[in-house]
Amino acid sequence: MKQxxxxxxxxxxxxxxxxxAKPHSETAGGWRDWREDAKARNPLRFWLSEEFLDKAxxxxxxxxxxxxxxxxxxxxxxxxxxxxxRTGLKKGEWHETGERMxxxxxxxxxxxxxxxxxxxxxxxxSDKYRHLPFWKTTWxxxxxxxxxxxxxxxxxxxxxxxxxxxxxxxxxxxxxxTDAEKANYPDYGQLTPQAKNATEIGELYDWWVNVRPKRPDxxxxxxxxxxxxxxxxxxxxAVLHEDRTDEDRAMSKQALDKTNEIExxxxxEDTVMMxxxxxxxxxxxx
Numbered sequence: 041m042k043q044x045x046x047x048x049x050x051x052x053x054x055x056x057x058x059x060x061a062k063p064h065s066e067t068a069g070g071w072r073d074w075r076e077d078a079k080a081r082n083p084l085r086f087w088l089s090e091e092f093l094d095k096a097x098x099x100x101x102x103x104x105x106x107x108x109x110x111x112x113x114x115x116x117x118x119x120x121x122x123x124x125x126r127t128g129l130k131k132g133e134w135h136e137t138g139e140r141m142x143x144x145x146x147x148x149x150x151x152x153x154x155x156x157x158x159x160x161x162x163x164x165x166s167d168k169y170r171h172l173p174f175w176k177t178t179w180x181x182x183x184x185x186x187x188x189x190x191x192x193x194x195x196x197x198x199x200x201x202x203x204x205x206x207x208x209x210x211x212x213x214x215x216x217x218t219d220a221e222k223a224n225y226p227d228y229g230q231l232t233p234q235a236k237n238a239t240e241i242g243e244l245y246d247w248w249v250n251v252r253p254k255r256p257d258x259x260x261x262x263x264x265x266x267x268x269x270x271x272x273x274x275x276x277x278a279v280l281h282e283d284r285t286d287e288d289r290a291m292s293k294q295a296l297d298k299t300n301e302i303e304x305x306x307x308x309e310d311t312v313m314m315x316x317x318x319x320x321x322x323x324x325x326x
Contacts, residue, residue, distance in 0.1 A: 047093075048093040049089055049094050049097075050062055053093075054089040054090075054093055055089075057085055057088050057093075058078060058086055058089035060077070062074070064213070066211040067211050070211045111184075115183035119184060119185065119186060120155070120186070125145075126147050126148065127140050128143055141314075142310055142314060145314060145318075146244075146314075149248065152193075153245050154188050154190040155186060155188050155193070157196045157326065158188070158192035160326050161192040161193065161196035162177065162192060172189075197238045197245075198242075200234055200235055201238045201239050203232045204229055204230060204235065205225065205229060205232060206228070206229070237320055240316065240320050244316060244317055247313055252310075258299050258302035258303045259299055261299075262301070262302050263298055264295045264296060264298075267291055267292060270291070271288070
């Protein structure tokens with residue numbers, strides 16, 4: 041079934057044909073029970089409302105579907121380039137495979153938040169973003185340009201972080217459970233997996249965009265830069281290995297060891313964060 045903004049099988053006409061109203065939202069079990077009940081009431085009317093209307097909509101919308109498919113293909117191929125893993129590294133320079141892997145993974149995360157999550161925020165609260173240019177938000181123009189608004193993506197993550205098991209989650213958005221009813225749902229009030237994933241996505245995004253770029257240079261923190269400056273002042277640019285004193289060698293070893301220690305700590309941190317990103321890879325979809 042194609043993705044549509046509005047399905048004929050979810051209209052009042054479909055409810056009238058079917059003889060029973062389709063819920064606006066339900067749990068997986070709730071949808072299964074509803075389908076079984078609706079089909080048992082009248083199999084023919086159920087088929088007409090659920091299958092025949094979908095096929096009729098596909099037939100009527102066939103030309104527009106082809107046009108939609110073309111615009112999506114152009115967007116995926118030339119604009120979003122969803123077949124490409126972007127690293128964001130400087131072109132023309134040599135980058136080791138491990139570096140490309142790290143930057144590729146996290147830049148895909150940045151793209152996911154700044155473009156995909158931002159679009160989810162827009163379509164969920166479009167009345168708040170009327171100031172955005174129409175060629176960024178209106179079909180088919182939006183398929184030929186990037187929708188890149190990191191602040192919108194972060195806003196959507198903030199909304200997701202607050203999602204908890206409640207009446208809406210259990211298919212009862214129009215009522216408030218009593219304490220007795222809440223006792224039937226052990227998870228009631230707890231954060232949903234979507235909320236937990238949003239928190240993790242937000243933390244990883246913040247680390248890559250704001251925290252990691254501000255890490256001080258290991259050579260500066262470890263003292264290697266200061267040691268090199270000291271040697272240039274003392275010996276000039278033509279210092280030879282045999283000219284160094286035992287004190288010089290001790291300073292060199294101490295600075296180098298400290299620098300290597302910091303570089304290893306940075307590398308270990310990168311590895312930990314990459315693993316965390318891999319753990320939530322299946323939640324990076326909209």
